[in-house]
Amino acid sequence: MTKTVLIASIMHETNTFSRQPTGLEEYRRRYDHRGDAVPKAFRGTATEMGAFIAAADQHGWTLRHPIAAAATPAGKVTKAAWDELSGALLAEVDDKVEGILLALHGAMVTESTDDAEGELLARIRQKIGPDVPIAITLDLHANVSDRMAEHANIIIAYRTYPHVDQFERGIQAAELVQRAMAGEIRPRTVVARRPTLDGLDHGRTTTPGPMTEMLERADRCEKEPGILVVSVHAGFGWADIRDAGPSVTVTGDGERPQFRAIAEELMDEVWRTRRQSSVTFYSVDEAIEVAESPTARASLSSSPTPPTTPAAAAMAMRPICFPR
Numbered sequence: 342m343t344k345t346v347l348i349a350s351i352m353h354e355t356n357t358f359s360r361q362p363t364g365l366e367e368y369r370r371r372y373d374h375r376g377d378a379v380p381k382a383f384r385g386t387a388t389e390m391g392a393f394i395a396a397a398d399q400h401g402w403t404l405r406h407p408i409a410a411a412a413t414p415a416g417k418v419t420k421a422a423w424d425e426l427s428g429a430l431l432a433e434v435d436d437k438v439e440g441i442l443l444a445l446h447g448a449m450v451t452e453s454t455d456d457a458e459g460e461l462l463a464r465i466r467q468k469i470g471p472d473v474p475i476a477i478t479l480d481l482h483a484n485v486s487d488r489m490a491e492h493a494n495i496i497i498a499y500r501t502y503p504h505v506d507q508f509e510r511g512i513q514a515a516e517l518v519q520r521a522m523a524g525e526i527r528p529r530t531v532v533a534r535r536p537t538l539d540g541l542d543h544g545r546t547t548t549p550g551p552m553t554e555m556l557e558r559a560d561r562c563e564k565e566p567g568i569l570v571v572s573v574h575a576g577f578g579w580a581d582i583r584d585a586g587p588s589v590t591v592t593g594d595g596e597r598p599q600f601r602a603i604a605e606e607l608m609d610e611v612w613r614t615r616r617q618s619s620v621t622f623y624s625v626d627e628a629i630e631v632a633e634s635p636t637a638r639a640s641l642s643s644s645p646t647p648p649t650t651p652a653a654a655a656m657a658m659r660p661i662c663f664p665r
């Protein structure tokens with residue numbers, strides 16, 4: 342029997358210190374696809390949504406794809422934009438839906454809620470009841486709340502930074518939802534955090550350090566019986582919210598104390614290594630001095646702001662390039 346699966350994506354990495362609000366116009370500027378425009382935009386792409394669509398083709402699912410929208414990182418998402426975006430998704434959630442796959446960022450804050458993903462998942466859960474499996478994929482820089490872990494059966498974060506494994510994580514999520522819909526597994530997720538905004542060397546995976554070591558440990562834990570996914574989240578500390586910072590989620594088959602024990606053990610290590618950083622932070626004057634040296638090839642930006650996301654710069658300096 343063909344399964345009805347809802348796939349959707351609403352993404353934002355919110356810097357709550359930015360004064361630049363993120364409205365619908367900012368979503369449209371990056372992308373805001375609705376209905377049939379969603380598979381048109383994502384089929385055959387190496388994205389989470391591309392993976393969900395590929396899995397649907399393989400398993401013969403009937404898909405609902407109400408929305409795929411993302412805006413460039415900046416300040417809080419306006420209440421109007423959030424109501425409209427989440428409303429478009431929720432309108433397609435009913436008792437015919439047998440599985441849900443969401444590609445989220447995990448660090449979205451709106452004018453009306455500090456935990457946008459948690460609220461979205463709670464509202465979906467309210468509509469579909471406890472038995473329909475929900476899997477979410479997250480950016481590695483997600484702030485994972487208890488509410489997210491309570492309402493998403495499966496949480497899967499990227500394992501690369503720069504992020505290049507979106508397709509793999511999407512397929513992983515889709516396969517677990519398929520197994521859950523078939524009654525093979527009953528996934529549940531727990532999350533562990535510590536009172537730190539920073540850690541895991543900001544999630545850097547290109548050099549040896551806390552993040553790569555933790556991912557190796559996560560890989561080993563995933564080989565243990567009953568463990569389905571162990572995700573290591575570096576967090577997004579530039580958010581003035583309760584749950585900002587690193588976390589570990591463990592998705593297991595059923596509910597066992599062992600899942601929480603693994604999450605807590607890994608977070609003990611995140612806490613222990615929280616001050617390890619491979620990034621050198623300069624003061625503004627020092628940074629300008631470095632950039633002006635004759636041999637420098639430099640791009641200046643504030644640390645919470647990747648140079649590729651200038652929209653967040655309202656809170657700090659604008660990226661300045663020094664051509665040499």
Ligand SMILES: [Zn+2]
Pocket residue numbers: 480481482504
């Ligand atoms: Zn990220």
